[in-house]
Amino acid sequence: MATIIEASNLSKRYGSFLALDQVSFSLQPGRIVGLIGRNGAGKTTVLKAILGLTPYQGSVQVLGMEPANHRNALMSQVCFIADTAVLPRWLTVAHAIDYVAGVHPRFDRKRAEQVLATTSIRRGSRVGELSKGMITQLHLALILAIDARLLVLDEPTLGLDLVYRRQFYDALLNDYFDNERTILLTTHQVEEVENLLTDVLFIDRGRVVLDAAIDDLAGRFQQLTVAPGNIEAARALTPFHVRELFGRTIMLFENQPAESLAGLGELRTPTIADLFVAKMQVAAP
Amino acid sequence: MKALPIQIQREFWEHRGLWIVPLAIAGVLLLAVAVFGHIQFDFSNAATHYDGPVPPPLVEMVVLGWSVPFFLAAAIQATAYLVDCLYGERRDRSILFWRSMPVTDTRSVLVKLLVGLALVPLGAAVIAALTSLLGSALLVLRNHDVLINGRGVVALWNTLSWLRMQAIIFYGLVAAMLWYAPFAAYLMLVSVWARRSPYVWASVPPVLLIILEHMIFGTNYLGRLFAGGFNELLHLAFRLDEHGDFAAGTMANTPVGSDVENLRFSMQMLSPLNLLASVRLWCGLLAAGALLALTIRLRRYRDDS
Numbered sequence: 064m065a066t067i068i069e070a071s072n073l074s075k076r077y078g079s080f081l082a083l084d085q086v087s088f089s090l091q092p093g094r095i096v097g098l099i100g101r102n103g104a105g106k107t108t109v110l111k112a113i114l115g116l117t118p119y120q121g122s123v124q125v126l127g128m129e130p131a132n133h134r135n136a137l138m139s140q141v142c143f144i145a146d147t148a149v150l151p152r153w154l155t156v157a158h159a160i161d162y163v164a165g166v167h168p169r170f171d172r173k174r175a176e177q178v179l180a181t182t183s184i185r186r187g188s189r190v191g192e193l194s195k196g197m198i199t200q201l202h203l204a205l206i207l208a209i210d211a212r213l214l215v216l217d218e219p220t221l222g223l224d225l226v227y228r229r230q231f232y233d234a235l236l237n238d239y240f241d242n243e244r245t246i247l248l249t250t251h252q253v254e255e256v257e258n259l260l261t262d263v264l265f266i267d268r269g270r271v272v273l274d275a276a277i278d279d280l281a282g283r284f285q286q287l288t289v290a291p292g293n294i295e296a297a298r299a300l301t302p303f304h305v306r307e308l309f310g311r312t313i314m315l316f317e318n319q320p321a322e323s324l325a326g327l328g329e330l331r332t333p334t335i336a337d338l339f340v341a342k343m344q345v346a347a348p
Numbered sequence: 349m350k351a352l353p354i355q356i357q358r359e360f361w362e363h364r365g366l367w368i369v370p371l372a373i374a375g376v377l378l379l380a381v382a383v384f385g386h387i388q389f390d391f392s393n394a395a396t397h398y399d400g401p402v403p404p405p406l407v408e409m410v411v412l413g414w415s416v417p418f419f420l421a422a423a424i425q426a427t428a429y430l431v432d433c434l435y436g437e438r439r440d441r442s443i444l445f446w447r448s449m450p451v452t453d454t455r456s457v458l459v460k461l462l463v464g465l466a467l468v469p470l471g472a473a474v475i476a477a478l479t480s481l482l483g484s485a486l487l488v489l490r491n492h493d494v495l496i497n498g499r500g501v502v503a504l505w506n507t508l509s510w511l512r513m514q515a516i517i518f519y520g521l522v523a524a525m526l527w528y529a530p531f532a533a534y535l536m537l538v539s540v541w542a543r544r545s546p547y548v549w550a551s552v553p554p555v556l557l558i559i560l561e562h563m564i565f566g567t568n569y570l571g572r573l574f575a576g577g578f579n580e581l582l583h584l585a586f587r588l589d590e591h592g593d594f595a596a597g598t599m600a601n602t603p604v605g606s607d608v609e610n611l612r613f614s615m616q617m618l619s620p621l622n623l624l625a626s627v628r629l630w631c632g633l634l635a636a637g638a639l640l641a642l643t644i645r646l647r648r649y650r651d652d653s
Contacts, residue, residue, distance in 0.1 A: 134648075145448070
C-alpha cells in the first residue's frame with residue numbers, strides 16, 4: 064500500500080528560531096508512530112505542516128497530496144485531535160454530533176452514538192460543563208466514528224488522569240486501529256505509549272535523532288549494566304551513552320553485536336524511555 | 349452545498365443572541381400591544397376624520413414602525429457578530445477543531461459573511477413582518493369596539509399594502525447588504541487579524557484616519573464618507589428629495605393623475621438602476637472582495653494556535 068506520509072527536508076522558521084531543520088521521514092500504513100520529543104522540540108510544528116496548518120519549506124506529501132494546497136480533500140481522510148479542550152465550550156454534545164455528521168462525508172453517526180453510550184456524557188450537556196476527561200472522550204467518539212486513513216494526535220492525553228489516559232489508548236487500539244489505518248501521535252510522556260507504538264521518531268531541536276521500528280530496536284540497541292572490572296573493556300566498544308545508577312554503570316550501545324557485549328555484564332534491550340533520555344542527552348551540546 | 353444548513357446553524361448555536369434578541373423584541377412588542385393596545389382616543393371628534401381622496405398610508409407606517417426596533421437591533425448584532433466571528437474561534441482555540449473538518453477556509457469565511465450580512469437582517473425582517481401581522485391582529489382584537497369614520501378598525505387593514513411594504517423593505521435590505529458589504533468585510537478582517545480587543549481595532553483606525561485627515565489636510569472627506577453613507581444609500585436606492593421625502597418630481601414616468609401621497613410607499617419609489625449605476629457601490633463591492641480575500645488568506649495561513 065502507498066506511503067501515508069512522505070516528508071523530505073522539511074524546515075520551518077519562526078523569526079530567527081529554526082523550529083524544524085531538514086526533517087525527513089516516511090510513514091507506512093498500519094503503523095502507530097510516536098513522534099517523541101521534549102517541549103519545544105518541534106513536534107507540533109511537524110504535525111501542523113502535515114495538516115496544512117502552517118507554511119513550511121521542503122516537501123510533504125500526505126496520502127499523495129500536498130497538505131497546504133489540498134487541506135479540504137485531506138481533511139476528509141485525516142483526523143486530528145490537537146490537544147484537550149479545543150472543542151468550543153458553547154457547543155452541546157448533540158450539536159457536535161450534528162455538525163460533524165453534516166460536514167464530514169465519512170462520519171458514522173451511529174458509531175459515535177455507540178461510543179458515547181459507553182460514557183456518562185449526556186447529549187444536552189455543553190462542552191463547558193464537561194470535565195477535561197469527558198471532553199477528550201467526546202472528541203474521541205467523534206473521531207472514532209470517522210472512517211479516516213490517518214489519525215494525528217497532538218499530546219491527546221495532556222492533563223488527563225490515569226484512568227482517562229488508559230481508556231483513551233485502549234479505545235484507540237480496540238476501536239480505531241487496524242492494518243490499514245495509521246496513527247501519528249506526539250507525546251512527551253514516553254512510558255504511556257511505549258507498548259502501543261510500532262515505530263518511534265525522536266525529535267530534538269527541530270532534527271530527527273532516531274527513526275526506527277520498535278521491532279528493530281532489539282537488534283539495534285543494547286543496554287549493558289556493566290559488571291565491575293569490565294568498565295574499560297565496555298568503554299572500548301564505544302557506547303553512545305553512559306550513566307551511573309546506584310554505583311553501577313549503565314551503557315547504551317548502537318549497532319554493537321550482542322555477542323561482543325554478553326560477557327561484560329547484564330544485557331537487555333533498552334526501553335523507549337531509556338533510549339529517549341539517552342538520545343536527548345547525547346544530542347544536547 | 350449539503351453542509352451549508354448545518355454550517356449556518358452552527359453560527360446561530362454559537363451566537364444565540366442572533367435569534368433570541370429579535371424573538372424577545374417580538375415578545376415584548378406583542379405583550380405591550382396586548383396589555384396597552386386599546387386606543388384611548390375619542391374618534392367622535394371631527395378633527396380626526398379624514399375626508400381626503402387618498403387614505404393615509406396607515407398599514408405601511410405601522411409595518412415600518414414595527415420594523416424599526418428589529419432593524420436597529422439587527423444592525424448592532426450583525427456588527428458585533430462580524431467582529432467576533434473569526435476572533436472567538438482563535439480565542440478559545442476551537443479553530444483547531446473547526447479546521448480539522450473538511451471545510452475550506454473560503455467556505456467558512458463566506459458562511460460567516462452570509463450570516464452577518466444577509467441572514468441576520470433578513471431574519472429580523474421576517475420576524476418583524478410576522479410581528480406586524482400578529483400585532484395588527486392583536487390591535488384589531490383589542491379595539492374591535494372602536495369606530496373610525498364610522499367603520500371598525502379592521503377596515504383599515506389592507507393586505508396588499510402590507511405585502512407591498514414587505515417588498516419595499518426586502519429591496520431596502522438587499523440594497524443595504526450591497527452597500528455595507530465593504531463594512532462587513534472590514535469587520536471580518538479585523539476579526540481574523542486582531543490578537544486581542546477586536547472591537548477597539550474595528551473602531552480606532554477609522555477614527556484615527558478621520559482625525560489625521562483633519563490635522564494634515566484640514567478636510568473632513570473621510571468623516572463625511574463614513575457618516576453620510578446611510579443617507580447616500582437612501583437617496584440612491586429610493587427616489588427621495590433633499591428633505592428625505594418621496595420625490596415625485598424626479599420621476600420621468602409619473603403616471604398622469606397620480607398623486608404624491610399615493611406613490612409614497614409604492615414600487616415607484618424604488619430606484620434600483622440608480623443604485624446600480626453608483627460608482628461608490630461598485631468601488632465598495634470591489635473593496636469588499638479584496639478585504640474578504642485577505643480575510644480568507646489570513647485564516648488559512650495564520651499560525652498562532
